[in-house]
Amino acid sequence: MKQSLQLRIGQSLTMTPQLQQAIRLLQLSTLELSTEVQEALDSNMMLETVDDSDSSVPETKTDKSTDDNTQDTSTIESNLNEDNTIPDELPVDTVWDDIYDSMSHLPTASSGPSDLGDMEVISITGESLHQHLDWQRELAPFSQTDSMIAQAIIDSINDDGFLAASIEDIHQGLVDEYEIDLDEVAAVLRQIQNFDPPGIAARDLQECLILQLEQFDNTVDNLQFAKQLIQQHFALLASRDYAQIMRQMKLSEEELKEVILLVQSLNPRPGSHITDTNPEYIVPDVVVSKLKDKWVVELNPDAAPKIRINSHYASLIKQVSNSSDNTNMKNHLQEARWFIKSLQSRNETLLKVSTSIVNRQLGFLEHGPEAMKALVLHDIAEEVEMHESTISRVTTKKYMHTPRGIFELKYFFSSHVSTDSGGECSATAIRAFLKKLIAAENRNKPLSDSKLAHILAEQGIQVARRTVAKYRESLSIPSSNERKQLT
Numbered sequence: 001m002k003q004s005l006q007l008r009i010g011q012s013l014t015m016t017p018q019l020q021q022a023i024r025l026l027q028l029s030t031l032e033l034s035t036e037v038q039e040a041l042d043s044n045m046m047l048e049t050v051d052d053s054d055s056s057v058p059e060t061k062t063d064k065s066t067d068d069n070t071q072d073t074s075t076i077e078s079n080l081n082e083d084n085t086i087p088d089e090l091p092v093d094t095v096w097d098d099i100y101d102s103m104s105h106l107p108t109a110s111s112g113p114s115d116l117g118d119m120e121v122i123s124i125t126g127e128s129l130h131q132h133l134d135w136q137r138e139l140a141p142f143s144q145t146d147s148m149i150a151q152a153i154i155d156s157i158n159d160d161g162f163l164a165a166s167i168e169d170i171h172q173g174l175v176d177e178y179e180i181d182l183d184e185v186a187a188v189l190r191q192i193q194n195f196d197p198p199g200i201a202a203r204d205l206q207e208c209l210i211l212q213l214e215q216f217d218n219t220v221d222n223l224q225f226a227k228q229l230i231q232q233h234f235a236l237l238a239s240r241d242y243a244q245i246m247r248q249m250k251l252s253e254e255e256l257k258e259v260i261l262l263v264q265s266l267n268p269r270p271g272s273h274i275t276d277t278n279p280e281y282i283v284p285d286v287v288v289s290k291l292k293d294k295w296v297v298e299l300n301p302d303a304a305p306k307i308r309i310n311s312h313y314a315s316l317i318k319q320v321s322n323s324s325d326n327t328n329m330k331n332h333l334q335e336a337r338w339f340i341k342s343l344q345s346r347n348e349t350l351l352k353v354s355t356s357i358v359n360r361q362l363g364f365l366e367h368g369p370e371a372m373k374a375l376v377l378h379d380i381a382e383e384v385e386m387h388e389s390t391i392s393r394v395t396t397k398k399y400m401h402t403p404r405g406i407f408e409l410k411y412f413f414s415s416h417v418s419t420d421s422g423g424e425c426s427a428t429a430i431r432a433f434l435k436k437l438i439a440a441e442n443r444n445k446p447l448s449d450s451k452l453a454h455i456l457a458e459q460g461i462q463v464a465r466r467t468v469a470k471y472r473e474s475l476s477i478p479s480s481n482e483r484k485q486l487t
Contacts, residue, residue, distance in 0.1 A: 022342040026349060026390070029397035030283040030303045037305040037343075045313050046329075046336035050306035128276040129161065130154055136195045142188075145178060149188040153201065161200045161271025162208065163189070199270035206234045212266045225249065225259045237263075240484045257486045284401035286354040286409075288365065295365060297355045299347055300401070307343070309336055349386070353394045356383050357412050364412070365402060369432035374416030374424045419460045430456070430463060431471050438477055443485040 028036060041047050133154045142150055152174060156165040171185045192201045198215045202208035209230050216223050228249065229237060236245050237260075246256050267273075283303050289296055317329050357380060363371030377395075381388045395409035416424040434452060441447045447455070449468045456463050463471075477483075 018338050018342070021338065022345050023393070025342050025346045027393040027396060030285055030300075030399075032397075033346075034305060037307060040336075040339055041307065044332050044336050044339070046310050046332045047307050047339070048310040050308050127274065129157070129159060129271045129274045131276070132274050133157065133192070133195060133200070137192075140191065142191075145180065146184070146188050146191075148178065149174065149180065149185055150192055153185070153189055153192055157201055157271065159271055159275070160269040161197065161202070163201050163203050166203070197267070197270045197274065199267060202270075205268060206230060208268065208270060209263065209266050212270070220262070222255075222259045222262050225251065225255075226262045229259055229263065240481060242484075242486055253486055260486065282399050282406055284399045284406050285350060286398070286400045288354075288358055288400060288402045290365075290403070295358055295362065297351065297358050299351055304347055305343065307340060309333070309340070349390070350394055350398065352384050353380060353386075353391060354400060354409065356380050357400075357409065361412050365404065368404065370429050370436070372412070372414065372426045372428040372432070374426040375413050376415070377413060417461060417463060419462070425461050427471070430461060431475055433459075433461070434468065434471055435475055435477070438472075438483070441483075443483070446480040446483040448480045 025033065025036065041049065134151075137147060137150045137154060140147075140150070149170075152170050153163070156163055156170060158164045167182065167185045167189060171180065171182045174180055174185070189201060193211050195201070199208040199212040202211055210227065213223065213227050213230065229245070233245050233248060236248075242253075242256060245251075246253060249256070251259070284300050285303050287298050287300050289298075313329070314333060317326060317333065357375075358365070360375055360379070361373060363373060377388045377391045381391045384391075395413070398409045399406050400409055400412075411428070414427040416426055417430060419425050433456065437447060437452060437455060449465045449472065452472075453463055453465045453468045456468070472479075
């Protein structure tokens with residue numbers, strides 16, 4: 001085989017560290033971005049936050065020193081750009097640590113004596129269901145053996161408050177180590193079922209409802225009928241066979257309605273409201289409002305972090321004689337500029353994409369979900385001249401505040417269904433139509449999926465029955481049989 005040299009010309013996409021950082025910031029949510037910015041502030045002495053009061057203070061003669069300092073900073077940055085000490089762009093396929101040293105040993109703007117003194121930072125968290133039950137177990141007059149059985153039972157309770165294992169399995173797991181009978185396990189279970197919340201440690205839904213009814217005062221109206229309904233006619237209630245229930249219990253329709261209202265006041269998942277999970281709050285990234293008959297799209301000022309170059313530290317670069325410290329400070333300054341530029345790019349892209357979405361979904365803002373248009377990522381990508389993957393990153397975990405509520409940007413994208421008139425109807429609009437039809441239906445004779453498909457067909461929207469069922473399930477709406485109620 002003969003060896004030879006060949007020259008080939010081609011194009012390939014490469015990602016510099018600056019581009020990698022910009023893409024990473026682009027896909028972060030508001031809360032994740034706040035954490036990222038705080039970490040940058042803690043690690044980079046050249047970054048500082050911008051207070052609202054700074055932008056509102058008018059320029060006066062007394063601010064001459066500040067202006068001079070700012071001019072010095074600008075001069076320093078321009079000089080650094082002219083120098084080849086700090087590159088304008090990092091080489092391809094490198095990372096920050098390849099160019100810059102670790103900054104953990106350097107002083108930061110937040111370093112110094114703590115203002116907290118000896119104050120202790122206390123983390124407040126919620127109480128889990130098992131902790132709540134263990135607390136009651138310790139207060140209960142259990143013997144040492146019964147307390148051990150109670151602990152095993154509590155460990156078998158799931159997050160909804162139901163007993164996930166049978167008492168036989170619990171007994172089998174304890175009998176090898178302790179000499180206990182199955183009746184002892186059943187007796188301890190009965191005591192735990194008197195714990196808070198009502199209905200806890202039930203083995204099925206029927207027992208859960210009965211346990212809750214047993215804690216009602218006997219003076220409650222229709223209490224005995226409610227117990228009889230759950231204990232003797234639970235299968236008929238589950239199938240909503242109200243006619244058969246009225247015949248067997250010898251109740252009128254109005255009386256049965258009052259009994260069912262009492263049953264519906266019970267909690268089918270008694271353990272669900274006790275959790276140690278902290279709530280997650282949504283901070284909208286974009287705010288949409290209508291001003292003078294025109295829809296305006298703005299970035300949420302509370303969500304967009306405001307940071308800038310610290311002029312004091314930037315001015316010290318030329319005053320530092322030590323070459324090592326001078327290089328470190330220059331590295332900090334360049335990284336700070338790149339970080340601010342990435343944030344600006346993120347905000348500009350988010351605003352551009354959000355504006356394009358609003359312009360295409362004006363019908364939704366004016367008339368509601370029924371007027372939502374079909375929209376895919378390619379449509380927005382083509383308009384803003386970006387790649388679909390970029391649009392996907394922008395619209396993931398980003399939220400828009402509108403007069404109709406807060407929605408994730410991906411909510412405005414949906415597939416379409418062709419209409420008889422040759423137009424298109426989005427899947428979101430079809431879901432809104434279904435929700436509206438079901439809300440207005442006769443509760444005694446709810447609309448079936450076939451009937452809903454027929455009604456949509458009369459409006460020119462051809463949708464199969466199974467598609468209607470899929471949309472209905474996505475809205476968490478039960479089937480027609482489960483929606484049946486007494487009028």
